[in-house]
């Protein structure tokens with residue numbers, strides 16, 4: 001196993017030859033997936049991420065590789081079918097990261113079991129050869145065995161079905177490594193602050209190394225704007241700032257709470273498809289803890305660390321209390337984090353009401369290709385679609401292969417000691433060395449939030465690990481590991497409003 005290029009080596013290569021077949025802006029699921037697709041077709045690719053890989057939305061998902069049972073109820077059959085196929089691709093291509101997970105929908109009303117059961121049989125049928133297990137009807141006793149801790153009064157039974165679960169931030173790191181193994185230059189902490197245009201067409205970007213402040217002009221005819229909820233800023237970063245109007249994205253905040261697994265000691269997840277106010281609630285076991293969530297609240301600004309508010313927490317804890325025998329309280333919350341969904345507005349209709357959960361691709365008059373929306377599960381199919389659009393718009397070199405090879409391309413990462421669910425190991429020197437040499441870690445937050453997931457699981461435990469991780473980072477050549485940021489974040493993730 002060879003180490004990835006060091007940051008210094010990557011910048012040296014960039015300075016030597018600042019010209020690429022494709023530049024990808026944004027190092028989340030969408031950008032890294034697109035970079036891998038392009039690089040695996042033989043293109044020369046560079047990725048620029050302003051912060052750390054997956055530090056935007058891609059580390060803050062519910063971590064479900066799923067077809068989207070609720071979209072089925074809304075009749076979005078092609079969307080569900082595609083996601084079910086992609087779910088199985090993820091499980092097959094990154095088995096070290098993703099695995100099948102049983103879900104149980106408990107029923108408290110007589111009609112719920114047959115109603116949801118029939119819907120889930122359709123979900124099975126749509127999975128076809130990609131199915132992970134057959135939907136089963138459970139008695140009340142079987143439901144309690146599958147979901148120990150569930151409130152039993154009024155419980156009439158349940159339905160068990162299968163979806164997948166994965167580690168979102170780690171998958172992003174794995175994608176970055178895999179893209180790098182195909183020759184992609186991947187940079188975190190490198191912000192694109194301007195598009196370079198000639199004769200009205202994008203021919204490159206200006207990037208600034210956030211560690212040194214040094215700027216670089218980097219050239220490509222094909223620039224992919226994969227900046228998630230921040231796409232509108234880059235759409236307006238060319239010669240014509242009004243290119244950002246109308247805005248494409250309306251961010252929507254989703255909050256998760258993490259509590260001890262003792263509240264529901266099981267390897268099955270619980271899904272409440274319709275809570276008392278009609279929303280969805282997941283209670284999902286993950287890395288030895290339980291994730292409770294999530295909410296969906298439109299917000300005006302796309303902040304880097306969106307705060308949860310009292311209403312978010314009241315909803316999640318209130319509904320959890322309704323379904324669990326022992327109700328978690330604010331004092332039981334080990335970590336609380338939020339992410340922003342990039343919901344795409346129907347800009348063509350000039351309407352801000354029609355928002356979609358599918359991905360959207362726009363090629364602007366200056367040639368900038370913007371892709372946003374969709375979900376983690378479908379990142380690979382989105383990337384394939386981006387390539388098809390870039391090819392059709394003649395943004396890529398003549399002779400670029402029209403054939404995508406990521407369908408069964410293995411994703412690196414099985415060798416990483418950072419895959420361990422053991423939180424305490426995040427302070428080990430070996431762990432940190434691997435994170436630095438192979439996984440592009442630059443700060444204490446990179447190690448504790450995304451190489452390991454301690455911050456997301458147990459914010460107090462993360463804070464305790466800061467000195468050890470900071471020391472190890474310095475030992476392995478990182479000059480300024482920025483311990484203060486993690487301490488600040490850990491306090492935010494500990495305080496439940």
Ligand SMILES: Cc1cc2nc3c(=O)[nH]c(=O)nc-3n(C[C@H](O)[C@H](O)[C@H](O)COP(=O)(O)OP(=O)(O)OC[C@H]3O[C@@H](n4cnc5c(N)ncnc54)[C@H](O)[C@@H]3O)c2cc1C
Nearest residue numbers: 026028029030050056057058062064192228254375376377
């Ligand atoms: C609460 C919640 C739960 C979810 N749960 C699931 C789930 O269970 N399953 C599922 O499949 N999907 C889920 N999703 C959806 C999924 O997480 C997103 O669709 C996906 O992560 C979006 O990835 P992205 O790469 O488009 O955006 P991001 O991950 O936000 O990446 C964009 C990146 O661009 C960078 N950037 C911005 N501006 C610049 C610039 N100027 N220069 C350089 N870089 C820049 C940002 O720092 C960021 O890292 C969930 C989303 C939310 C919010």
